[in-house]
Amino acid sequence: MTSPARRDFAGARGTIRAIGAPVETVHQTQAELMAHLAQVREIAAPLGIGFLGLGMTPSWSRAQIPVMPKGRYKIMTDYMPKVGRYGLDMMYRTCTVQTNLDFSSEADMVKKLRVSVALQPVATALFANSPFTEGKPNGFLSFRSEIWRDTDNARSGMIPWAFEAAWGSNAGSTTRSMCRCISSSAATPISTSRDRRSVISLTAKNPAFPGERPTLSDWANHLSTIFPEVRLKRYLEMRGADGVPWGRLPALPAFWVGCSMTTTSLDAAWDIVKHWNAGERQALRDDVPRLGFKARIRDRYLFEIAKECVALSHSGLRRRGRIDHLGRDESRHLEPLERIIDCGRTPAEEMLEKFEGPGTDPWNPPITNMRFKSVC
Numbered sequence: 001m002t003s004p005a006r007r008d009f010a011g012a013r014g015t016i017r018a019i020g021a022p023v024e025t026v027h028q029t030q031a032e033l034m035a036h037l038a039q040v041r042e043i044a045a046p047l048g049i050g051f052l053g054l055g056m057t058p059s060w061s062r063a064q065i066p067v068m069p070k071g072r073y074k075i076m077t078d079y080m081p082k083v084g085r086y087g088l089d090m091m092y093r094t095c096t097v098q099t100n101l102d103f104s105s106e107a108d109m110v111k112k113l114r115v116s117v118a119l120q121p122v123a124t125a126l127f128a129n130s131p132f133t134e135g136k137p138n139g140f141l142s143f144r145s146e147i148w149r150d151t152d153n154a155r156s157g158m159i160p161w162a163f164e165a166a167w168g169s170n171a172g173s174t175t176r177s178m179c180r181c182i183s184s185s186a187a188t189p190i191s192t193s194r195d196r197r198s199v200i201s202l203t204a205k206n207p208a209f210p211g212e213r214p215t216l217s218d219w220a221n222h223l224s225t226i227f228p229e230v231r232l233k234r235y236l237e238m239r240g241a242d243g244v245p246w247g248r249l250p251a252l253p254a255f256w257v258g259c260s261m262t263t264t265s266l267d268a269a270w271d272i273v274k275h276w277n278a279g280e281r282q283a284l285r286d287d288v289p290r291l292g293f294k295a296r297i298r299d300r301y302l303f304e305i306a307k308e309c310v311a312l313s314h315s316g317l318r319r320r321g322r323i324d325h326l327g328r329d330e331s332r333h334l335e336p337l338e339r340i341i342d343c344g345r346t347p348a349e350e351m352l353e354k355f356e357g358p359g360t361d362p363w364n365p366p367i368t369n370m371r372f373k374s375v376c
Contacts, residue, residue, distance in 0.1 A: 017064060018036050020100070025322040033249055033250065037246055054129055055130030056147075062088060084150045085150045086150050095346050096098070096144065100237050102235050111195045115270050116236060124240045124305055127252065128348040140348075141289065154248055156227045158229055197370075251334055254331070255335075258316035261310055272305065284296075306341065310338060
């Protein structure tokens, strides 16, 4: 797992990003996260700055978002509208929370990747938290997730190739796995501002720049611009959740650790998803931004699957037996998700119930409740 070990300004709109160091327990993630928020508060409070735990800016238009003065973002701003409707909204108006998980071997990586890709819609529903755009309901529970459906489909999605039979088989599987991953990544144009290039290809010469070819540095940078639902690096990056209030943040690593970091839990999670085909996985992913728990796969509502996964995660965390200084195991961090399951509604649906309607103060109760109260 990772937790906030360093901070920097990231993204076209100058968001504060906390990047974690590897840690062993969810307790450590929670402790570093709270330390990060305390440090941010120390700087922000005297300036009258507060923070919202949401997946998308609830009231500001794209034109109202300030832009970081970086050449890369000028290139992306020009490029994104050519490949999807929502690329600029992704850049300027969305916020996610991510968890990175380690793997012990190639076989472990393959299984965790498949499970986490298939179950990413569960995390999207549990953390759905972006139902407002420019001061009114936008028709979605996670509009942030919907935005990724039409941002740049060559760079994002449910990576169906990860479920191909050749992946993870025995003889030569490492070579096949890496070749398949590289082949998929290489098919995507590289966005770069190095020298005179803007968008170039790994596999074809660009007549506008004769003799120029990508470098290894370009390739490394390129891999950071590919955004599937789960991104394979030296770890697995879970990308399906909206930004949420501070008290719910530790629930995301807790959920994924409990589902995947013990053999028993990982096997049980694989049993849930192993018979789903690519079309069914994609349909579930397509439906969940709007329908949340009411999305279906085969004969099951996503709510039933989410309930099963939260219980599975709870058992996995109990089985891990990682105790904090008060003698509590990591399952305590799942309490926000267990409350969501108990009420049967996504966080976005609760916000919509409290919404007072267009024309009211944009900082009405459902938005105000998303403030980082430990910071503001």
